[in-house]
Amino acid sequence: MSESEDKKIDRRKFLARGAKAALSIAAASIIAKTLYDKTGPSGEPETGLVSLPDFSVPAKDGQVISVVKGSDRIQTVDKAIDSLGGIERFVKPGDVVVIKPNVAFTTAPGLGATTNPNLVAEVVRLCYTRGQAKTVYVTDNPINDAESCFALSGVGKAAAQAGAKVILPKDRFFKKTTLKGGKLIKNWPILYEPLAKANKIIGIAPVKNHSRAGASMTMKNWYGLLGGRRNVFHQDINLTITELAMLVRPTLVILDGTEVMMTNGPTGGSFSDLRRKDTMIASCDQVAADAFGCTLLDMKIDDLAYLSMAEKAGVGKTDYQSLKPANL
Amino acid sequence: MRIVTARRISQVFFFALFIWLCIVTAVGDKFWQLRHWPVNLFLSLDPLVAIGTILTTQTLYWHLLLALATIILTIILGRFFCSWVCPFGSIHHFVGYLGKRSKPAGQRIKLNRYRKAQGIKYFVLAFLLAGAAFPSISATLQTGLLDPIPLVSRSVNLVLLPIADKPFALLAVTQRLYELAGLIFAVFAAAVLLNLFIPRFYCRFVCPLGALFGVVSRFAIWRIGKNKQACTGCKFCEQHCEGGCEPATTIKIAECVLCFNCRDDCKKMDDCISYQTVASRAGEHTNPDISRRGFILSVASGVLAVPAIRLAGKVGKGWYYKVVRPPGALAEAEFLKRCIKCGQCIKVCPTNVLQPAGIEGGIEGLWTPILNNRIGTSGCQYNCVACGSVCPTSAIRAISLDEKMGKGKFASKGPIKLGTAFVDRNRCLPCSMNKPCIVCEENCPVSPKAIYTAETFNAVRNGRLTVKKAVGSTSLTTGVNTIETAENGLPVDKYGTGDYYCIVEGLSGQMRHPEGEQRWKIRSNTENTILCEGKFETVPAEGAKVIIQVRLQRPLVDIERCIGCGVCEHECPVSGLKAIRISAEGESRSYDRQLLL
Numbered sequence: 001m002s003e004s005e006d007k008k009i010d011r012r013k014f015l016a017r018g019a020k021a022a023l024s025i026a027a028a029s030i031i032a033k034t035l036y037d038k039t040g041p042s043g044e045p046e047t048g049l050v051s052l053p054d055f056s057v058p059a060k061d062g063q064v065i066s067v068v069k070g071s072d073r074i075q076t077v078d079k080a081i082d083s084l085g086g087i088e089r090f091v092k093p094g095d096v097v098v099i100k101p102n103v104a105f106t107t108a109p110g111l112g113a114t115t116n117p118n119l120v121a122e123v124v125r126l127c128y129t130r131g132q133a134k135t136v137y138v139t140d141n142p143i144n145d146a147e148s149c150f151a152l153s154g155v156g157k158a159a160a161q162a163g164a165k166v167i168l169p170k171d172r173f174f175k176k177t178t179l180k181g182g183k184l185i186k187n188w189p190i191l192y193e194p195l196a197k198a199n200k201i202i203g204i205a206p207v208k209n210h211s212r213a214g215a216s217m218t219m220k221n222w223y224g225l226l227g228g229r230r231n232v233f234h235q236d237i238n239l240t241i242t243e244l245a246m247l248v249r250p251t252l253v254i255l256d257g258t259e260v261m262m263t264n265g266p267t268g269g270s271f272s273d274l275r276r277k278d279t280m281i282a283s284c285d286q287v288a289a290d291a292f293g294c295t296l297l298d299m300k301i302d303d304l305a306y307l308s309m310a311e312k313a314g315v316g317k318t319d320y321q322s323l324k325p326a327n328l
Numbered sequence: 329m330r331i332v333t334a335r336r337i338s339q340v341f342f343f344a345l346f347i348w349l350c351i352v353t354a355v356g357d358k359f360w361q362l363r364h365w366p367v368n369l370f371l372s373l374d375p376l377v378a379i380g381t382i383l384t385t386q387t388l389y390w391h392l393l394l395a396l397a398t399i400i401l402t403i404i405l406g407r408f409f410c411s412w413v414c415p416f417g418s419i420h421h422f423v424g425y426l427g428k429r430s431k432p433a434g435q436r437i438k439l440n441r442y443r444k445a446q447g448i449k450y451f452v453l454a455f456l457l458a459g460a461a462f463p464s465i466s467a468t469l470q471t472g473l474l475d476p477i478p479l480v481s482r483s484v485n486l487v488l489l490p491i492a493d494k495p496f497a498l499l500a501v502t503q504r505l506y507e508l509a510g511l512i513f514a515v516f517a518a519a520v521l522l523n524l525f526i527p528r529f530y531c532r533f534v535c536p537l538g539a540l541f542g543v544v545s546r547f548a549i550w551r552i553g554k555n556k557q558a559c560t561g562c563k564f565c566e567q568h569c570e571g572g573c574e575p576a577t578t579i580k581i582a583e584c585v586l587c588f589n590c591r592d593d594c595k596k597m598d599d600c601i602s603y604q605t606v607a608s609r610a611g612e613h614t615n616p617d618i619s620r621r622g623f624i625l626s627v628a629s630g631v632l633a634v635p636a637i638r639l640a641g642k643v644g645k646g647w648y649y650k651v652v653r654p655p656g657a658l659a660e661a662e663f664l665k666r667c668i669k670c671g672q673c674i675k676v677c678p679t680n681v682l683q684p685a686g687i688e689g690g691i692e693g694l695w696t697p698i699l700n701n702r703i704g705t706s707g708c709q710y711n712c713v714a715c716g717s718v719c720p721t722s723a724i725r726a727i728s729l730d731e732k733m734g735k736g737k738f739a740s741k742g743p744i745k746l747g748t749a750f751v752d753r754n755r756c757l758p759c760s761m762n763k764p765c766i767v768c769e770e771n772c773p774v775s776p777k778a779i780y781t782a783e784t785f786n787a788v789r790n791g792r793l794t795v796k797k798a799v800g801s802t803s804l805t806t807g808v809n810t811i812e813t814a815e816n817g818l819p820v821d822k823y824g825t826g827d828y829y830c831i832v833e834g835l836s837g838q839m840r841h842p843e844g845e846q847r848w849k850i851r852s853n854t855e856n857t858i859l860c861e862g863k864f865e866t867v868p869a870e871g872a873k874v875i876i877q878v879r880l881q882r883p884l885v886d887i888e889r890c891i892g893c894g895v896c897e898h899e900c901p902v903s904g905l906k907a908i909r910i911s912a913e914g915e916s917r918s919y920d921r922q923l924l925l
Contacts (some may be wrong), residue, residue: 057598106711107711133506143706144773144895145705145706147501148679149356151357152532157357170497171502211769212770212881213766231899234765235764236764237764250608267775269773302861308851
């Protein structure tokens with residue numbers, strides 16, 4: 001505005017301009033007051049933590065674990081679950097079930113590094129037909145590329161054909177959790193999205209040799225729910241597996257010892273790494289399942305430190321024989 | 329139907345087709361993922377790709393035969409590709425339209441006048457092709473830097489689609505990351521925004537493919553021109569002229585992009601412009617308007633630039649160890665003769681490990697594919713050959729899984745190695761931090777594993793303690809021994825994780841794990857007692873020294889088995905500078921980078 005125009009300003013204009021100026025000053029001050037932060041950022045805040053409910057159901061007639069021999073996974077898993085009271089015992093009409101197979105690697109189904117797709121499909125089918133589940137989700141956060149793992153392991157297709165919804169681990173599906181009484185799982189992202197919708201969770205894992213942990217079975221399978229830079233947990237793998245078993249209290253675990261990966265685990269990659277053991281385990285107690293599983297790998301319970309650590313933490317029993325496994 | 333309407337339909341159709349083909353350049357079993365979609369259609373239609381690789385390799389790779397159709401059609405019709413097919417041209421066309429639509433006709437006509445600088449694109453073409461044309465000196469294919477089809481392919485694939493997909497995660501489960509996406513985007517954005525300054529800026533001044541079409545279209549049978557000599561000279565025909573080819577006066581055929589706007593605009597006025605087999609009644613310039621001196625200078629610069637760049641030695645002795653190429657990639661010099669930086673391999677890679685390179689492999693390697701195992705969802709996926717199967721120029725050969733893994737008839741050759749994993753023992757947790765880890769070995773996908781371990785037992789810090797009282801177990805097998813220490817203040821239960829053991833100094837003669845040394849696994853500890861498994865043959869006396877050890881498995885690489893896939897590097901928890909890294913030594917594709925005898 002030029003000087004000559006400035007001189008022409010009348011009272012009305014002056015007042016209007018003064019009012020606008022006052023409003024602007026007030027607005028700026030209010031914004032400053034509202035956003036005023038005296039302390040500054042506090043590092044990573046532990047907010048929005050989620051926690052997992054107890055998904056377990058009590059065993060029927062004290063029958064916690066069953067072990068079935070046979071080479072046909074469909075038959076053995078049906079029988080194993082029936083021995084615990086049938087799938088109806090675990091999945092009620094209208095339930096939302098998460099099935100957590102081990103889909104860690106981009107290997108073909110026959111190589112045993114991932115959960116057998118037909119086994120996953122059979123459990124999905126049982127949940128729907130006899131359990132009358134509303135929805136069955138199948139999910140995992142694999143080590144190799146997620147989409148490729150679900151495709152190449154055959155689990156994605158088999159689960160989808162059986163009617164399950166396959167949930168791939170998108171970044172936004174992870175939420176942070178802290179295990180109560182835990183030392184390691186603190187403020188750590190887990191694959192929460194499918195778990196949040198579910199009221200039952202069933203873990204299905206193959207029996208595999210594992211160089212760091214000794215063996216990878218149903219307890220180690222929960223590692224696939226972790227996100228973030230989870231490989232740092234290998235520094236203390238036994239406590240990590242113990243805490244995972246404390247974190248996830250499953251409805252049911254199924255341990256597939258039909259073909260056991262004896263060497264070169266957990267990736268395998270060759271048929272020569274596998275040995276037929278023709279065993280299927282279904283259990284409400286993941287510690288007992290894994291304790292039995294380690295015998296299939298010709299290991300002793302003491303060889304897997306996490307078993308006794310989990311027992312000490314009250315997750316389950318290592319002395320599976322005292323639980324009198326059905327059919328054994 | 330007006331011909332410009334037909335043109336617009338064609339542009340929209342080809343643009344949509346192009347975007348669709350970008351989307352389907354993905355591995356998977358859904359209908360929109362790589363299932364015989366002609367994902368290289370536009371690159372195959374691009375004669376600059378074909379001519380460039382013909383100059384460097386003296387062969388026409390079969391993927392590129394379609395370019396002959398484009399050349400033939402251009403000879404008959406003129407530069408139809410620019411205004412009817414080219415997706416990059418359509419973007420310029422549209423943005424240019426946005427920029428000039430509110431301007432008065434007079435100003436539009438001014439914007440669309442011919443400029444001498446439109447000759448620059450011919451110099452760009454001459455420079456790039458000259459650099460490719462003399463393999464006996466040294467040839468490199470750099471047309472992809474500015475060739476519009478590779479340029480728009482990598483811009484859409486590596487920048488625009490990942491941005492568009494970010495909120496939805498429909499195309500990729502994990503957010504795709506691309507190094508140098510910013511630079512790719514900057515070039516793309518600059519090219520697009522320049523349309524607001526002068527419409528079709530890129531097409532008129534820069535585009536080497538347009539220049540090539542300009543040269544070829546001098547023979548065009550049909551061409552735009554005046555059908556009568558007398559015209560009112562209203563210049564209305566130039567207000568929407570895309571090529572800046574001056575149809576109002578003596579038309580410059582090499583600049584005409586066949587948008588047909590002049591004909592459409594003139595219809596309302598004089599109706600004196602048509603698409604015809606005879607020369608324009610007002611005369612025409614068929615040759616590009618460039619000086620001989622400029623042309624010679626461009627060719628000479630191109631010929632000399634390549635050996636100048638090669639003085640850096642990046643293709644030979646000075647090769648950079650991080651330039652790890654995808655499986656099936658040709659040896660570096662041959663690779664650079666074919667790679668057009670289109671980014672198809674990088675887009676299709678299911679693990680996102682393939683990245684557009686910077687200049688670490690030399691200036692000529694900009695935006696060529698290299699592996700970065702830190703980015704992405706995994707290293708190079710063991711059973712995947714997607715990159716080679718989409719490469720339009722065979723810079724990466726279309727290998728089979730058998731060839732990649734060294735199976736079947738390739739058994740005698742062994743698997744394709746991308747490089748070799750090297751353990752950085754300064755950073756490795758079990759090697760230098762006394763921490764168990766061995767994630768690398770665990771994830772090695774080769775069977776038997778290319779990473780194996782050496783077991784050692786290392787004394788922990790402040791772990792030499794004095795026995796106050798020891799109680800041996802009575803049971804032979806599962807007994808628990810108790811050692812009470814004189815020291816008080818052990819971290820409670822720190823040693824009970826299954827990774828810690830103790831030995832008693834002097835009990836078995838030696839401290840450092842000889843065969844048969846007595847070592848007990850620690851089950852738990854308090855501030856001053858250690859519980860350990862096993863059986864003491866001799867109960868340690870008071871005052872004896874007990875040493876706490878951590879069991880470590882240290883990684884060793886079996887260089888004859890390692891394929892350089894980088895899964896170990898990807899999984900290594902030392903996430904900044906990884907403690908195991910792939911270096912290109914030993915890569916199968918080059919003879920001079922072999923490491924083994």
